[in-house]
Amino acid sequence: MLLDGIGESGQSSLRRSSVLLVGCGALGSTIAELLTRAGVGRLVLVDRDLVELTNLQRQVLFDETDAREGLPKAVAAARRLGQINTQVTLEPVVADFNAANAVQLARDVDVILDGTDNFETRYLLNDVAVKLGKPYIYGGAVGTRGMVYVYAPGRSCLRCVFDEPTGGTRETCDTVGVLGPAASIIASFESAEAIKLLTANAAALNPKLLTLDVWANTMRAIDVGVPDPECPCCCQHRFDYLEGSRRAATTSLCGRNAVQIVTAHAGENIDLAPLADRLAAHGAVSRNPYLLRVELRERDHDYQLTLFPDGRAIVHGTADPAVAKSLYSRYIGL
Ligand SMILES: [Zn+2]
Structure with a gap:
């Protein structure tokens, strides 16, 4: 409230605001x-993944207990955030953010x-x-x-x-990893821009694309120019990703040696208990209120399937999406 540009009115604007954050990595x-x-009013946290030990080097909300419990990131994040500030309404959503739920999740924020790690999303x-x-x-x-960049x-x-x-051809965290501080700096810039937007300080938004490298000690602000009249999205109003024509059913998850599978039945509510009993014949099964995991061994190779x-x-x-799909249809068979 002491800050010029925010004050009491800015703080109460934050209190009334609603934010959608996609990706809790x-x-x-x-x-x-x-x-x-x-002190935002409401924070919707969407993430499809669960906490693992290898996340802890850069994902500052999580700890070894979350990884041991195999908690979904959205749930573990909300649990920690609720301890930080009880006045924020936290809405964890354990789901793939995709064309089927995107508008509904974004409509009233x-x-x-962007907390994601891929251009598809x-x-x-x-x-x-x-x-x-x-x-x-x-x-x-x-x-x-x-x-x-702020759109x-x-x-x-x-x-x-x-x-x-x-x-x-792009470098991803699969191929080169990511340094914790680099991610934190980018996240801080994103948060600063969000606070400007939510406190009626749009004039202070950065109009440029900001790029930085904490190793090479460089930072540049690139002028992106006016909207491209050829742009299929903002100028021609063709929403290829939202209309689903560009969406894959299986996605290789960045840096994880893992593949996500979304079936045509996605959204149905499956009773995991009988499935857990059936899968127990094939490998060690563990469950928490949010998911079921089974350890599988095939041709001397270990897999873990989380449903x-x-x-x-x-x-x-x-x-490899083909290997993942084959395991899924063999053991889950939906
Ligand atoms: Zn555009």
Whole structure:
């Protein structure tokens, strides 16, 4: 409240605000913590993954207990955030953010924040933001580098700024990892832009694409220019990612040697108890209120299959969607 530009009115605007954060990994952890401490009113946390030991180097909301319990990141994050500030309404959503639920999750928020690690989801976030006329704060970090850009109605959208992802040729956290501080800095920039938006300080938003490298000690602000009239999204209003034509049913998860599978039945509520009994014949089964896991051994290779009540699964131990699908249909058979 002491800060020029925020004051009591800015603080009460924050208190009334509603934020959608997609992804509770490295970026999402820091963003969620900063916005919770800043006192936003409502924070919707969407994440499809669970906490693992290898996340802890950069995902600052989690600890070894979360990893041991195999908690979904959205649930573990909400638990920790609720201890930090009891006045924030926290809504953890354990789900894949996709074309089927994107509009519903984004409809009544004031700003959309990017905590994801892949361009598939970012273009979907961009589609939703443009379609609903909401600001979207993009952030990405890989290796020792990162980028931040704020889309707001009338500005160039993410598809104006970046070419289509060229699958495989981009560096990802799969191939080069990510330095914790690089992710935290990017997340801090995203949070600062969100606070400006939520306190009626849009004039202070960074109009440029910010890029930095904490190893090379460089920081640049790149002018992105006006919206591209050829842009399929913000100028031609074609929402390829939201309309589902660009969406994959299986996704290799970044840096995880794991594949996510979303079936056509996704969204159904599956009773995990009988499934747990059946799977126990094939390997060690563990359960918590949010998921079921089974350890499988096939041809001297160890896999771990995690199933959520909405029918979604994550297959650990392979990055090959074909292998993952085959395991899924053999053991779950939905
Ligand atoms: Zn555009």
